[in-house]
Amino acid sequence: MESTQAALLRFVNEDLLGGTGGAAGSDDEIVLDGTVDSLGVARLIGFMESEFDVAVPAEDVTIENFRSITTMAAYLHQRVESKAAS
Amino acid sequence: MPPHVYLLPQLVERAAETRPDGDALRCRGQALTYSQLYERASALANGLVESGMQPGDRVGILLNKGLESAVALYGIMLAGGVYVPLDPFAPSARTEFVIRDCGIRRLVAGPRTTPALEALARAGVEIETVFGLADHESLPFPLVGWDAIGALPPVPPTVATTELDLCYILYTSGSTGTPKGIMHTHRSALAWAEVSAAAYDLGPADVISNYAPLHFDLSTLDYFAGAKAGATTTIIPEEITKFPASLASLLADERLTVFYTVPMALIQLAQPGILDEHDLDALRLVLFGGEPMPLKHLRRIMERIPHAEFVNVYGPTEVNGCTHHRIDAIPAEDDEPLPIGHPYPNVEALVVDERSEPVPDGEPGELLIRTPTMMRGYWARQDLNEGAFYERTPFGGLPEVFHRTGDLVRTGADGALRFLGRKDRQIKSRGYRVELDEVEAVLLSHPAVHEAAVYAMPDAEGSLEIRAEAIPVSGDVDSAELVGHLRRSLPSYAVPAAVRLRESFPRTSSGKIDRLAMQADSVEAPAAVRG
Numbered sequence: 001m002e003s004t005q006a007a008l009l010r011f012v013n014e015d016l017l018g019g020t021g022g023a024a025g026s027d028d029e030i031v032l033d034g035t036v037d038s039l040g041v042a043r044l045i046g047f048m049e050s051e052f053d054v055a056v057p058a059e060d061v062t063i064e065n066f067r068s069i070t071t072m073a074a075y076l077h078q079r080v081e082s083k084a085a086s
Numbered sequence: 087m088p089p090h091v092y093l094l095p096q097l098v099e100r101a102a103e104t105r106p107d108g109d110a111l112r113c114r115g116q117a118l119t120y121s122q123l124y125e126r127a128s129a130l131a132n133g134l135v136e137s138g139m140q141p142g143d144r145v146g147i148l149l150n151k152g153l154e155s156a157v158a159l160y161g162i163m164l165a166g167g168v169y170v171p172l173d174p175f176a177p178s179a180r181t182e183f184v185i186r187d188c189g190i191r192r193l194v195a196g197p198r199t200t201p202a203l204e205a206l207a208r209a210g211v212e213i214e215t216v217f218g219l220a221d222h223e224s225l226p227f228p229l230v231g232w233d234a235i236g237a238l239p240p241v242p243p244t245v246a247t248t249e250l251d252l253c254y255i256l257y258t259s260g261s262t263g264t265p266k267g268i269m270h271t272h273r274s275a276l277a278w279a280e281v282s283a284a285a286y287d288l289g290p291a292d293v294i295s296n297y298a299p300l301h302f303d304l305s306t307l308d309y310f311a312g313a314k315a316g317a318t319t320t321i322i323p324e325e326i327t328k329f330p331a332s333l334a335s336l337l338a339d340e341r342l343t344v345f346y347t348v349p350m351a352l353i354q355l356a357q358p359g360i361l362d363e364h365d366l367d368a369l370r371l372v373l374f375g376g377e378p379m380p381l382k383h384l385r386r387i388m389e390r391i392p393h394a395e396f397v398n399v400y401g402p403t404e405v406n407g408c409t410h411h412r413i414d415a416i417p418a419e420d421d422e423p424l425p426i427g428h429p430y431p432n433v434e435a436l437v438v439d440e441r442s443e444p445v446p447d448g449e450p451g452e453l454l455i456r457t458p459t460m461m462r463g464y465w466a467r468q469d470l471n472e473g474a475f476y477e478r479t480p481f482g483g484l485p486e487v488f489h490r491t492g493d494l495v496r497t498g499a500d501g502a503l504r505f506l507g508r509k510d511r512q513i514k515s516r517g518y519r520v521e522l523d524e525v526e527a528v529l530l531s532h533p534a535v536h537e538a539a540v541y542a543m544p545d546a547e548g549s550l551e552i553r554a555e556a557i558p559v560s561g562d563v564d565s566a567e568l569v570g571h572l573r574r575s576l577p578s579y580a581v582p583a584a585v586r587l588r589e590s591f592p593r594t595s596s597g598k599i600d601r602l603a604m605q606a607d608s609v610e611a612p613a614a615v616r617g
Contacts, residue, residue: 018573034150041329063326
């Protein structure tokens with residue numbers, strides 16, 4: 001769980017925000033506050049799918065799941081668990 | 087007979103008389119009736135005039151999408167001012183440029199945009215008054231909060247504005263490296279509200295989406311055709327537009343009847359599982375524009391909302407909407423691009439060759455548009471204004487003025503226009519208008535960049551993705567540094583994911599950078615290059 005969060009944080013701060021002086025924290029509402037735009041959301045999904053080897057179906061791409069890095073990590077954790085159980 | 091409407095805010099004044107308790111706007115579960123909107127906008131106008139604002143002054147709107155946006159834009163116009171939407175998510179350097187370029191001295195802002203205001207203060211931008219905020223110790227600007235504005239008379243001040251005066255300036259990407267301001271008058275904006283409200287039979291029962299932010303010209307139909315019709319406009323918060331599943335819920339819950347958006351939003355909504363659980367029975371009309379819509383995606387979304395009419399709307403910000411194509415049936419399997427259709431009534435379209443002579447039907451040429459919805463010109467850019475218009479002089483010796491769209495089109499056998507591409511290097515990426523030359527100019531301004539090339543490649547969603555390559559002066563710069571440099575000046579939608587560093591560029595025989603060869607090369611080596 002901790003490492004999922006750390007990986008997401010690194011991706012957001014380096015790949016999405018690098019160079020802007022912006023540094024997102026785990027509980028910042030990065031989509032609501034506009035730090036991450038729609039292209040950023042698409043890149044985040046791509047990162048999740050390649051880095052954690054899970055599928056992120058379109059209906060899961062909601063504000064609730066993507067509110068902050070903490071909620072994204074919780075969502076990913078649940079996806080990985082359900083994949084392991086199936 | 088009701089009094090004639092000459093100015094945009096008079097649309098709201100009329101609606102406040104005919105349906106005072108009808109909702110003008112809704113956002114995040116809150117609403118403003120037409121009478122509330124008119125009163126609050128009038129109070130703001132009084133505040134602006136009290137602060138010393140003169141007719142024709144530009145006033146910036148630095149707000150996240152919300153009900154205050156509507157109060158701000160009508161309030162500014164009721165005071166005789168020109169509203170200039172500032173993208174709250176743009177880099178500070180870009181906002182600062184726009185403020186200095188058109189001489190903005192007053193802003194309407196909100197609690198969520200105080201970080202942007204702090205950045206402007208640090209950059210030494212002088213603002214005489216910020217409306218919509220009170221008691222913010224971190225800000226060196228005089229502030230007037232909504233409580234104080236609410237205590238002002240709810241009747242607008244008397245100002246001498248004519249329909250020929252400016253009402254807004256929308257800034258868009260400029261090829262020389264800085265944005266350019268497209269100026270519209272009350273007449274040109276009202277003409278578009280009239281044409282579009284009539285074309286789509288908008289009425290008081292309609293609930294129209296506002297998908298686009300204020301600085302994107304799709305918003306003018308949502309606001310002004312909506313007010314013309316006395317309809318309700320539902321403002322879709324920025325974050326919802328990024329999440330198709332959340333957007334689908336909003337479309338259903340708000341019982342929208344008209345949805346005006348960009349192709350990307352429809353492509354995302356058509357993904358499996360997104361619309362399945364939602365009741366979109368109220369949705370009668372889907373308008374989309376901003377860039378070409380791939381037919382295979384159009385087919386999928388039309389199958390999912392079979393009862394709604396779909397219309398492809400075309401028109402650069404310079405002329406508002408000028409042509410449209412009503413889609414009668416789900417297109418068959420052929421993948422010829424969707425037409426941009428026929429001119430609206432009150433629009434003359436010419437297709438011309440390089441000598442500005444009309445071409446025979448079916449031949450490609452540049453599209454020229456003559457319409458009352460046309461802009462006044464680009465703010466303080468005589469260089470651009472000289473090339474933006476074409477004057478035809480057959481009639482009584484007086485020129486008839488057309489806008490040169492820069493779009494290449496041809497007329498099909500059915501008489502409908504087809505979009506073929508651009509004369510220049512302007513592209514649309516996810517609905518946003520980007521000049522590739524602007525991105526290239528900013529990349530080249532980095533001291534470690536010797537040469538730069540920026541081009542577009544098709545992406546997985548049927549839009550275009552921006553790619554960049556650079557030859558460094560020396561070896562000690564990386565992609566992340568250059569991407570960061572671009573992010574400090576350009577809006578996020580104009581910034582490529584990476585800058586590919588190379589020792590040399592492919593060249594044409596005359597020594598020019600061969601961007602076509604780069605594109606071909608890029609197909610084989612996708613953007614897996616991360617800095």
